[in-house]
Amino acid sequence: MVGWRRHILHSIIRRVGNSPHRNLSAGVECSSGRICLAPLPGHFPFLQRALGLSSDVIPRSFYRYLQESGISSSRKLLAESDANITPVRSPLTPVLAIDSGKTESQAVVSKPSKVQAVRKDIKQSPKKVNLVAALVRGMRVEDALLQLQVTVKRAAKTVYQVINSARANATHNHGLDPDRLLVAEAFVGKGYFKKRVSYHARGKSGIMVRPECRLTVVVREITAEEEAEIARLRVSKFLKLTKRERRLVPHQLIETTPRWSRKRTPE
Structure with missing residues (x-):
């Protein structure tokens, strides 16, 4: 060769x-x-x-x-090009920061309109988690967390954690006001449905399904019109509120289970 x-x-x-x-x-x-x-x-x-x-x-x-x-x-190409080299603007560098000459700390950061939090691989049926998610959908974050604390369902703890995580993302990462947040969306998606063996009598067996799901919670800040509506609903009395108005201003906590089926806790 x-x-x-x-x-x-x-x-x-x-x-x-x-x-x-x-x-x-x-x-x-x-x-x-x-x-x-x-x-x-x-x-x-x-x-x-x-x-x-x-x-x-x-x-x-x-x-x-x-x-x-x-x-x-x-080597020769690099040696000859060192004298006549010109800086090239990177496509990843923001254009406003280069043109205006401002640093990253001085640049104005726009707040996003919506912030979300997602939890995957929830070991529960999507239908059962969606029952609790629909309960707090459209509420203010503070009212939703208070409602989930008294909800006697296993999915209440999961929904509480996701809403709390969404509020932390909006507060610490994007600078939104935690007192003006609203649960704009709360929807459940289907995950893996794992199949396992279920043993029956007389030497027979079947298929047992263990479902999984994912929960997505989207929060946003309350607008000026919604703040005026909340103030009006709090002042007015003896009015029959719609479903949306009851979620904006919950006058009482919603009972999810009958009183006689609850487990008694020691005082």
């Missing part, structure tokens, strides 16, 4: 050696008809190994052929 490559290179050198152009852009001519390179020993290492030359001397005709063909090494 090396002999074949060396044969091809020697044929190229012999073809170029009869060219009338003798001027060179770089290098110093030695007495032996070769070009002594500048102290950059790593120009063409694979060619020098193939031709059996030293690290600082290559034939003049071959060097001229490489110069006329525009072939060079990465």
